[in-house]
Amino acid sequence: MTAVIDLPAPPRRSRAVKVLRWMRHDLRAVLSIAFLSLLVIVSIFAPVLAPYSPVDQDVTQLLLPPSAAHWLGTDDLGRDVLSRLIWGAPNSLYASLLAVGVGVALGVPVGLVIGFLGGWIDEVTSRFIDALLSFPPIVLAIAVTGALGIGLTNAMLSVGFVFAPVLARLVRAQTLVVKSALYVDAARGFGASTSHIIIRHIVPNAIQPVIVQVTLMLAIALLAEASLSFLSLGVQPPAASWGGMLARAYNYIEIAPEQMYAPGLAILFTALAFNALGESMRVALDPTMKRR
Amino acid sequence: MGKLPRLIGRRLWQLLPIIVFATFVVFSLLQLVPGDPAVVLAGDYASEQRIAEIRQLYGLDQPFVVQYGVWLLHALEGNLGRSLLTSQPVSELILYRLPNTILIAVYALVMAGVVGVSLGVLAATRVGTRLDSFITGLASLGVALPSFWLAMLLVVTLSLKYHWFPTTGAVSITADPWGALMHATLPAIALAVGVIAELARQVRSALIEVLNSQYIRTLRAKGLGAGAVLWKHGLRNISVTLLTLLGLQVNRLFSGAVVIEAVFAIPGVGSLVATSALNKDFPVVQGVVLVLVVIVILVNLAVDVLNALLDPRAAEA
């Protein structure tokens, strides 16, 4: 091992290429990316793709089964289910991305800072994080949504608050591992500044498990949106959301049980896609791991 | 074994600050919720004057920190106060409803433990086969399935269509044990599926790793049968991970219970906390959060202790 003046940064670019190359061969990854891309396209082109407006009501056509005019039937206000499903896609994507975004924005910096600084700041904050993590997540989400007000954005903000401590803990653990690695000591020895160390060494190494976790959290956020809408804390009318559609369908499980299939399947497939993507990224990022 | 009391001591020592933090967070959040329990207490007869009177009567106009302090002091004495809305003592309320939630949670945990571990073991011992792919696929599905959607499906098919199970709420287990179990089965299944999937996956990967390890390969080379390897060494080695996993799932089960209780109209603490939070019935919410946090921490403690007993190295952690 030759002595170096400036330690090389971990080879980010070539790692990214390695990941992509792996994923190209992983059927699961391909399928999930394809599905998610389709979802994004549907979200962007919803106005064009949807056969009807998602808010057009027709009280003479309530709760109809699928037909030529309405491929997935109509809901309890006579609205076309397929159109609402299509328009629900951007809301669902928005919901997942918002929750995860908030979680990352709050949790990752906190984790980095306390992991790096250690000491009493770490002790106290970790206690606080433990406290947040010891309550059932949905209780926290209900309380925060209650505080902020009912609505999709607020519900997802509250889910983000629930994600933040998980991410903070994860990032902290990674930071501790990296911090103690020899090369960081070496960098310090060479006079590199704290921020340089954080940005060029700690972050890239700490971030890997976070990327995987984040992808998996997209699925969890989607399911959380559905749960919160089911408890009538989520989306506001007349916007369409898959969770909201499921919540409405619950009222009709005896009269029209088929109302719950379309939104349920949409949520299921999207969550599956996020999960599959996350799993294959996990493998891709560390092929030496024989997990899966 | 001197490590064990120290471990227990350390956990219990952590308990108090966590409880204080958790209840303080909830209390603060409830303060932020716009809306006023005084309005609820006044109900149909509300008038601005009446609401102001009520606020004063119940001490709701005291500063926030004072209200929390009063609650905490009483809680430490074992008095969780009374529900603002129904005047029922909170401890009575929780004692009555908690068993319903615990019944479902334990039922789900047992179901998940048995099925999840079996599937995981099965997949690990048949790595690469179609069975393995099938189980892995099922696990992926289980993790992505919205539990309350599954609950709705179960209600529609097994309950409404085939009448195998009742749809109504819950029945007290002391009054009618068989009835209680029948009522709890569908909710437990809905709760368990996500946990089964998670356990199957984790057990599978942990077991694969162990079975491929140098140690095991040596044993096999020495001629030890596959069965003995699996039981005596494979599972023994993953038992620590397994217990930790089960412990982690408890929190998740309580969380899932909130929505499941809503679908099945079960009078448990999950539905209690959901309605109380929205009504700003803070003594009830605080009380429930306190109890749930204590349960989760105690479960984690039990897991740590069992782990230490099973594998002394874990006690060092």
Next chain:
Amino acid sequence: MTRDIDQVVLDRRDVMKGTAAAAGALLLPGGAMAQGTPRKGGILRVAMPYNPGSVDPMTGRNLTDFNVLYGVFDALVDFEPLTLELKPGLAKTWKFTDLKTLVLELVEGVKFHDGTPFNAEAVKFNLERYRNDPRSNVKSDLGGVDKVEVTGPNQVTIRLNKPNVGLPTILTNRVGLMVSPTSIQEKGPNVDRNPVGTGPFKFVSWQDNDSFVLTRNENYWRPGLPYLDGINMRIISELNTVARTVIAGETDVALNLQPQQKVVADRSPNVVTKVFPSLVPYGAFINYSRPPLDDLRIRQALNYAINRDEINKVAALGLGQVSSSILSKALWACDPATANYYTHDVDKAKKLLAEAGHPDGIEIESIGWPDQTAMQRQELIISQLAKAGIRVKLTALSPQQAVQAFMIDKKGAMFISPSSPFADPSQFYENLFGKDALRNAGRVELPGFRELLDATMDTPDQSVRKAAFAKLQRFVVENALQMVQFIAPAIGVMSPKVQNYTDGLPATPKFTEVWLNA
């Protein structure tokens, strides 16, 4: 469009099977059921979606508390469920000796469940408690009462400082319920959970949000009553589940159901569904003290733009009573002439908006409830109003938060919500449009309102009051102080074994004369 007062939906299979339901439950007009002699015995199993808030009439606050209140307590004045005609209760007669003095003659020999006697002293104790106790929610019902005097062992004289001809009607409600004074003195001020009354049933136990148990009062003062041995009530928060328990035979009667549950119940041959009129108006509270809804034309535009028939059809399955007025046509004080004043006329709505200076439409902020059933109704209304150019921005809040936001913090121009019924018709108007009423978010009384309301209280003569109410109703309706959609139906689902059950207009079920067929 009124519906007939009694409607029983019998499944055809019932008739063919010749069950007791078909043979027995033929309803005669007026609600009297003739199906053989009442049989004593049996425990009625009831399922209901609401937990009582408190069983002390003084601190209770929700209409649904009455699911249990009339079981344990009797009121001074009783009423006929479907007509609201007053009948003797614990007071066998009542008379206004002059407009400010009401004399009550009490029934003799009645005892509370704890054995203590019911007498004039007890009545005085109760009325004063309702009026003066700091925890009393119902003071306003006795506003205007100056003194309560015991003028004989079984005679009470109430002296008012201003005429209140509605007082006897008010005494059918909370402030007329008689609680044992001894129980209050013994158990301390908090008898929220320990009701001791004179009613047909005695309180046994109450597990919040789970069960409420009553047992027969063997010493009930009305001879031969009650028929039931007891009542076991189960509290199940979800309406469909409540209905299902009756269908599955796990309970005998379901209370507080909505029309949606009737659809499910109708499919089952095991149950009988009944539709009763109620007094609950589904409408929207309006803040008419400030723009935009301080403009009469815009308020009227709202009323013309909605399609009440459609709302009734979707939200109440057509079982409600379409109305422009807060009073149900079943109530004597309602004037049919203006009850359906507003028709569905989108063009007129647009014209009115244009006249008010909004030819391109207007945005209105509204508050609503978040549950799915309310959402359905709200989405329908929003869509209807949009067709007239009225764009509604809805904020959903839990019912208590909504009350706080709209009625106290004065947010929003409109609050889509049902409102609670009151005992006397004048109370409807006072509590919705009076200057100090909580529900009148603007806290403003339109000029002319007070005089018209006072005119309904001038004399106990009902025909005079009726004419005065007609004028008041016209005023309120023409000024579009509310956006009423329909008066809700009350839905009862029960096993065919249950006899003599009537919910009645105030939605306060009474089990005194209910009996169970074998």
